[in-house]
Amino acid sequence: MTATRARADELLTGIAGPEAQLRDDQWTAIEALVNHRRRMLVVQRTGWGKSAVYFIAAKLLRDSGAGASLIISPLLALMRNQVAAAQRAGIRAATLNSANMTEWTEIEAQVAAGEVDVLLISPERLNNPGFRDEVLPALAATVGMVVVDEAHCISDWGHDFRPDYRRIRDLLAGLREGVPVLATTATANDRVVTDVQKQLGADTGVLRGGLDRESLHLAVVRLPDTTARPAWLATHLAELEGSGIIYCLTVAAAEDLAEALDAAGWNVAAYTGRTEAGERERLEHALINNELKALVATSALGMGFDKPDLGFVVHVGAPASPVSYYQQIGRAGRGTERADVILLPGVEDREIWEYFASVSFPEEATVRQLLGVLTDEPQSTMKLEAQVDLSRSRLEQVLKVLDVDGVVRRVKGGWTGTGQEWHYDAARYAGLAQARTAEQEAMLAYEATDSCRMLFLRGQLDDVTATAPCGRCDNCTGRRWDTVIDEATAQRVAERLTAPGVRLSQRRQWPTGISVRGRIHGVEPGRALGRLNDIARGPALNVLLADRSWRPTTPWQQDTWLPRIVAVLADWDWDTRPTTVVALGSHDPAATEFTAALAEAVAAVGRMAWAGVLPVRPGAGEVAAQNSAYRVTALLDHWDFSSAGPTDGPVLLVTDVIDTGWSVTVAGSALAERTGQPVLPFALASRG
Template identity: 70%
Template sequence: MNATREEANNLLAGIAGPGAQLRDDQWVAIDALVNQRKRMLVVQRTGWGKSAVYFIAAKLLRARGAGAAVIISPLLALMRNQVASAERAGIKAATLNSANMTEWEAIQQQVVSGDADVLLISPERLNNPDFRDTILPRLAAETGLVVVDEAHCISDWGHDFRPDYRRIRDLLAGLAPNIPVLATTATANDRVVEDVRAQLGEGTGLLRGGLDRESLYLSVVNLPNPTERPAWLATHLKELAGSGIIYCLTVSAAHDLADALNSVGWNVAAYTGRTEAGERERLEHALINNEIKALVATSALGMGFDKPDLGFVVHMGSPSSPVSYYQQIGRAGRGTDRADVILLPGTEDKEIWEYFASVSFPREEVVRQLLAVLTDEAQSTVRLEAQVDLSRSRLEQVLKVLDVDGAVKRVRGGWVSTGQEWIYDAERYAGLEQARKTEQQSMVDYQNTTDCRMLYLRRELDDAEATTPCGRCDNCTGKTWGLDTDAEITLKVDQQLQTPGVSIAPRKMWPTGISVKGKIAGLEEGRALGRLNDIARGPALKALLDSRAYSDDPWMAHIIEVLKNWDWSNRPANVAALGNTNSASTEMIIQVAQSIASVGRMNFAGILPVLPGAEEVMAQNSAYRVEALLKQWDWSKGLQLVPGPILLVTDLIDTGWSVTVAGNGIAQRTSESVLPFALASRG
């Protein structure tokens, strides 16, 4: 018997409250899934009610004897919200994820026995060997509905591409013809839509609506001096109603800004990819319950976070694409009449975009190198890292892509080669690179446009209904935010942000599979004046390193402050300069080291020079980098030391391996501890 709209509305009341009624387009989607058993791609704005559609469809199908629905969701935060929604509607939901692996067998039995209506899994589970080989085939045979949430992740063109999502094709291929499939997203342009539909299969229906959000009031604030953005925000935060999210482009920026806002009395907290899972959940609840003014977050707080009354979203720095920007601002104003959306661009934005673009899919010769070292004997990622010049995160990403393409396979114990021929799709990767550049320029154009901002974003997402200006944004209304900052607040914020000194944690272990092994000895925690991407300190430090024009005024005052606040166990007796392959950098490092030694009344021990003809080590892979650095310096020319710890001075600490290799070598030869000091750190 076909499901009725009245039956669906009764279920909706359990999710959204008494009297809630499905809109026509929501019912169209549910009817297509439950009564017509179709495959559907639903592209609708954030807050449209996509989760209500798939929960109701799952329950209606279960009432007609279908198996449990499988919902593939990208984030644990999203799963928590979904489970809570399901419970309100009387739907029994279970999750399979990396946090509850010991419970997988019991959860699987729940699904098989009919005690669960919905099973939520992360896309990464699809490539776990045990899950892929034992659980996935059974799910494909017994499920009554498959839901792919945040389906733009399937596409190479999507703003949050995940190779694991492409493995969904394997699950769909094992489904019976009459099993409905629903893919949902709020962020897809025409390219992404066609890519996702192609992977869902021929005949997939499309339900696509307008992307206007009538509660969002968009503005851009271009400050003459972008380093004043924290003070501007601290000044104007009181004008933003309720609680909200302040997005930053990097982890360090999020922590620095949170510290600055807290220093002037605002109750905020940093939330990044490095925040532990339990702490993330606590902070999410604190924001949902309005216990804090804002979370200062990276993109780690994105898809899946649901707070209907979120009052504002501010970006301290611009995301690299309109698609990503729209997805993040979509967190605001779902259940309110007004939510302010403010973009504060920075001069460092393009450099950060370029960095993230640089860690995309590698060149063909590097991929071929990886394929050449893979055999039919399982090798762990750690073991492979020692054989291929790729960082750990990039190596894992490439292996996932090769796995989906059929060239490698993940098994217990690591990765093996399938022996299948693999073709480097140069055209596809060139297209991806060009798409990124186009999207970056689109964000620059968004900042500078004098036309309607919401209309601009909607058109970038190929919204066919984007014809009328919103009438709400700063360009439509002529109402702009003032550029003023409170003098007292500015002073406190600047003191917090410009106080020199960031810690550099010492490396603990040598990479696996190289000529040195085990624990790293002799190095203590280091310091740098600041990070190159710091909101306040970064521009000046970058200018210093670019010009290599060091002078004691004003830099020595900052250096002295760092040294004075350094809680070392034993005061350094020596200062040594770390030689660099760039002679101009070396001259500056020597000058800094000599100045420190003079002011601090320490022994200037000289320079650890690089070997004649040595070239800059470009490898980013830790194993490759360390092996090259072990042959970088001329140890025959010893430092002129007196007894006591050694302050090892350099210009820039990036990966940390240069000061680690050099410092460990000095410590081994002198039995003295080494404390790295740099003018700047990369991150």
């Protein structure tokens, strides 16, 4: 059956509304995929309609008797939006991701039964042992089309290199003849296009359009003192129309800026890689519905987030490349006549770039050390972490690269070695490092240029249609943002940013698919003395927690740590002062003893009732799961609450370190229910 443009237009109305019609270039891509079963690389600006192309193509292929299409997408926000869009058009879409693990078995059964038209997965799912060995082979044998979204990640030269994208090459190479493949991206220069085309095959068609965004008004604001950026933003946020995204380079910067803007009276929220999936979805909807002025985000809010009327994108700190920058600002102005794009560079930007570059891939000796401890017996990441000098996140990244290289294998229970020889590809890593350095220099050139900023970005992406200045940016128009800062606003921001300790955001929603559900009640936002990755406080806190030999001294004013803790508690703007202190017990007796000594001292200094330790149930071991659903399920039965009873005021729940936040949330929620009072978590340190 030959697909027609009329039928494609009919499907589009279900996705984009009754007046929508396909453009010629969109139909060109659809026809090549459906009627000619070709492989296509589509490089088009954000908002061009790439998702409409692959959903319509998937449905037309299904109508002709083909199997379900597999769409590999990078982020949960993208999947959620796309599943909803597909369902509006009558396309049966499902997704397998970390936020719906409890539904995988049912969804996989639906795929096997032919009840799904489109299955969306993350690239990481390709290396999930169960999916890789049990689901993918059958799906690949019957798949109607494969779509690789954000396909620049296939290339070693992509600016957002993800190891699991390299696994897609093997998937594509194993497809039967005649299966169409669509690769899409908005951020690919000539080098990346050539590399991706090589991965797809020599006869791959390329559909490439201009990358100008006529709604975007670009500007760079250089402040004499870059530490004043939060105050400047709090002063001028009212001049930015609608709601938007404020990007920061690190999790800590995003959380601190969100707090500063909140102190200045702005309704904002932090959105980072540490934000739980359910909370991310809630925040995305809040921004889409204009319930927030802005999300203060890291790159965790990026590819695929769809809000057509997003009014502005501000960067507090520059991304490491113009390509990354172009991609992030592309979130704005898809459905508006004007959107403001502002970059506020910082003196620390280059240092942050160098840090992220330094942890990209370790030296050969460290990799050899890791390979040396891997055996035929599966070992968890946590166990390997104790044997190799790599942080957890970096260790996981290296293992993924080695898995793609075939020298390690992810199995149920952890990781094993394969025994294959491994070559340290120094030339490739050096090439990536050189490319990264060139991109950083180009980003600095963007900040300094006195020419058209949009033309500069399009040139970095090798946009051959970029010939004329945009006429909209600050350099084209000569209009600059005022650098004046309101003194009262600056004072409120400074008070929040220099307050003792750090604020801990609260978990608001239980993970999906477990025995508890809905909103979390009874646990208030918490405080910590500092972050373990703080430049100033982190080193001393790391030593304190590694040794755990500290015990409070008297008088408390002469103790090393108690005066700092008292300062944090004194600055805490709680509605009602806590009256009772509880220490959160651990499976580790030494950690429990340390936390109990801390909590009892806090109770004495604050003249609060000391209620003792909330003990771990006999036989309960360490909860190692990082996935939220599994972690919460294990924690629900972790502590013994039999001694907890009503109190006459709020409870201060004391622990040593807060990582995911789920331990204090689960324990705090149960304590709130039993005491009838709100629970306020306090920790010596947070990992975020």
